[in-house]
Amino acid sequence: MFKVSWVAKLPWVELQVGFDGFLHTMKCKICSKIEHKNKLLAPKWDSLHKHASQRKTDNLMRGVKKGEWYISNDCKHNKNQVAYAYKGK
Secondary structure (H helix, E strand, C coil), X not given: CCCCCHHHHCCCEEEEECCCCCEEEEEEHHHXXXXXXXXXXXXXXXXXXXXXXXXECCCCECCECCCCEEECCCCHHHHHHHHHHHHCC
């Protein structure tokens, strides 16, 4: 279930409200613009974290302790984010 506090934490998310006034899906503004197609996401915190390739470690890896969050560098969203920054708005 979507929470309003997520808007500040995830500025790349655009809400997709249906005709009935309820939130049904969310859209990644960055990936949609760079890939020229709508990238729709489920309005769940786990889905949004996975899209941005934010993972929790289950063991010690490259300076990240067990249980801490890290972001994968080879994630498509991160590559699109760099391209979006270079392209400008």
